[in-house]
Amino acid sequence: MYLSVRNRVVADRNNVKSSTKTAWYIPPSWIPTTQPPPTTILEAALLASRAALSTPGRQLAHSNIPLLIHQTGASSRVDTWKPGVVPWVEQWLQYAVSPPNDSVPMAYFFWDNEGIAMFMDEYEKDFVIDFRNVFTPVERADIFRVLACRYLGGVYADIDTQPLRPPATWIGPSDLARWTDDLTGKSYGLHNATTTTTTTQPVNLIWGLEADTDPSANAYWRMGYTYPVQLTQWALASVPGHPALGQFMDNLRAEVRLEKEEKEEKASVGLDSSSSSSRADPLTRTGPAAVTLATMQWLEKEVDFRWNSLTGLKDGGRAKLVQDMLILPITGFSPGRGTYGNMGSKPITHPDARLVHHALGSWRKFDWLVEYGKFCRTAFGLCRNWTKVVT
Numbered sequence: 001m002y003l004s005v006r007n008r009v010v011a012d013r014n015n016v017k018s019s020t021k022t023a024w025y026i027p028p029s030w031i032p033t034t035q036p037p038p039t040t041i042l043e044a045a046l047l048a049s050r051a052a053l054s055t056p057g058r059q060l061a062h063s064n065i066p067l068l069i070h071q072t073g074a075s076s077r078v079d080t081w082k083p084g085v086v087p088w089v090e091q092w093l094q095y096a097v098s099p100p101n102d103s104v105p106m107a108y109f110f111w112d113n114e115g116i117a118m119f120m121d122e123y124e125k126d127f128v129i130d131f132r133n134v135f136t137p138v139e140r141a142d143i144f145r146v147l148a149c150r151y152l153g154g155v156y157a158d159i160d161t162q163p164l165r166p167p168a169t170w171i172g173p174s175d176l177a178r179w180t181d182d183l184t185g186k187s188y189g190l191h192n193a194t195t196t197t198t199t200t201q202p203v204n205l206i207w208g209l210e211a212d213t214d215p216s217a218n219a220y221w222r223m224g225y226t227y228p229v230q231l232t233q234w235a236l237a238s239v240p241g242h243p244a245l246g247q248f249m250d251n252l253r254a255e256v257r258l259e260k261e262e263k264e265e266k267a268s269v270g271l272d273s274s275s276s277s278s279r280a281d282p283l284t285r286t287g288p289a290a291v292t293l294a295t296m297q298w299l300e301k302e303v304d305f306r307w308n309s310l311t312g313l314k315d316g317g318r319a320k321l322v323q324d325m326l327i328l329p330i331t332g333f334s335p336g337r338g339t340y341g342n343m344g345s346k347p348i349t350h351p352d353a354r355l356v357h358h359a360l361g362s363w364r365k366f367d368w369l370v371e372y373g374k375f376c377r378t379a380f381g382l383c384r385n386w387t388k389v390v391t
Contacts, residue, residue, distance in 0.1 A: 023076045025096055026051070027105035030058070041115040042122060048107035049152045049240065057104060060155075062171040063203035063326075064239045067106040068154025069096055069167070072141055076110045081159070082360050088162040095166045103166035107154075116144050123151050127249075130256050135286065142233065142286035143252065149238040150245040158234040160360040164335075164353050167237065175319035175326060176202055181309040188303075189321040204324040205244060206237040207295060208333030208354070210288055212317075212343040215308045221384050222377045223341055226289035229310050233291045234357045235333050244325065248294035255285055299323065317344045317352065333357065 024044045030051040031037075038044035045068070052058040052066030059065055069092055078086060089110075096108040111119070120128045124147065131140060145156040155167045178189040190202060210232035211225040220228040238245060283289050299305035302323055310320055310327050317329035330337075330345045335353035337345035348356050376383035 023110045024048075025093065025108040027096075027107065029105070030055075030107065040118060041109060041111065042118050045107075045109050045148075045152050048109075049154070052107065053153065053240075059201070060167055060170055060203070060206075060237065062173070062176060063201050063206070063237075065155070065204065065206070065237050066153045066239070067104065067168060068152060069106055069108045070111060070145065070148045070152075070154055070156045071109070071159050072111045072116065072144060073159055074137075075112050084358065084360055085159045088358070089159055091163050092157065095163060099166055099168070103168045106167065111144065111148070116140070119144070119148070119151075123147065127253070134256055134259070136282065139282050139286040142282070142290075145233065145236065146245050146248050146291070149236060149240075150242065150249070151240055153238060153240040155237040156235060157355060158357065160358045161234055161333075161355045162358060163355045164348060165355075167354075170206070170237075170354050171203055171326065175328075176321050177318075179315075179318070179320055181306055182314075183309065184306055186303075186306075188323075202321060202324060203326045204239040205242045206326045206328065207231045207233075207291070208235060208328040209310070209312070209330040210234075210334050212311055212313060212330045214313065215311075218381060222381055224374060224377065226284055227292050227296075227307075229292075229308050230288055231292045231295060231327075232333050232357070233288055235355055236291075242324075244295050244298040247298045248291055251290065251294055251297075252286065295325070299325070312344050317346065319352075328352075328354065 024041050026038075026044060026048045030048060035047070038047055048068055049066055052068060053064075058067050060067065071089065071092065073081065081089075093108055095103065096106040099105055109115075120131055124131065131143065135143065148154070149156055157163070176190045178187055178191055180187045208231065209229065211220055211223070211227065211230035213220040213223070213225070213228045215228035217228075220226075220230070284293075296305075296307045299307070299322055305322060310322075312318060312329040317331055319329060319332065320327045329352060330343050331350055331352040332354050335345055335350060335356055336348040337343070346352060376386060
């Protein structure tokens with residue numbers, strides 16, 4: 001079986017494999033002739049991860065991140081998708097199967113609900129019950145993207161993202177250059193980014209900004225963000241085992257414990273404990289604010305890093321290497337923004353743009369309460385703590 005789009009075969013049926021609804025592609029040159037073919041997406045992903053990590057040239061340039069693409073959806077049946085996402089998924093597959101001359105092949109994995117369940121049963125046995133029972137489908141997708149990168153490595157991208165450059169070319173020497181925090185005087189990055197060794201590269205984790213605002217002003221919360229400088233998680237890339245992703249899971253487990261304690265406390269005084277926890281906001285529990293907090297905490301522990309120094313408002317928006325983590329400016333994963341909420345975002349044709357997010361997520365449902373809060377924040381600078389959660 002193979003993935004096809006609008007009656008066009010995305011890739012050779014001998015190379016794009018499918019197990020029930022879950023599909024994957026591994027470059028044929030990555031698989032030894034003596035290797036039995038994988039029968040599940042989990043076997044395939046582990047095989048590809050090991051093959052990419054063990055061979056030079058199968059990682060993003062200037063990084064140790066394996067060239068694996070992870071995407072998710074309830075089903076890999078194209079007729080169940082929103083029509084708009086089809087050409088974008090096709091483009092990701094095209095980069096994997098038939099990359100342009102300046103790139104190299106990649107492995108591709110489309111994880112449906114069945115594949116995600118298989119993954120969780122294998123890698124998160126002690127968390128899988130909470131994963132299924134505590135979180136919404138949107139939150140489970142948020143958690144899985146982090147775990148896929150944590151255990152297998154690679155690039156995660158929402159299916160409503162459109163790639164503008166092959167991931168293998170996302171990092172250049174200028175992205176690694178030395179830079180200085182103008183408040184603390186501390187410097188980060190490489191003195192000479194063109195002389196990295198072939199055995200160990202400087203980048204192990206890539207994030208992109210989705211919010212870049214003046215921390216002394218109220219623009220960030222009026223636009224609905226938790227932090228003045230905030231990461232997105234519609235795309236990320238990592239080596240297996242990065243501790244910042246482990247910090248995300250540590251925070252999440254702690255949050256689940258607190259929510260359970262809150263419900264137990266309600267039950268002990270005769271209140272309804274079946275209702276949603278007051279803590280259960282997907283944006284802060286598993287979404288962009290959650291990955292921002294985890295990354296912020298890890299960098300603070302490692303190098304006493306000042307988070308707001310990542311802003312690109314004063315330097316024209318440049319990538320910043322801190323430890324082994326590359327933070328892309330807002331144009332990296334969020335180019336082409338309009339006048340309101342632009343925050344330095346440049347056009348999608350700009351060389352800094354790696355992908356564009358079209359925001360077609362299934363979680364986007366209209367809710368009068370949420371929309372009123374958004375209007376109140378934007379227009380009047382009020383309602384800061386008004387719910388952003390669709391009821």
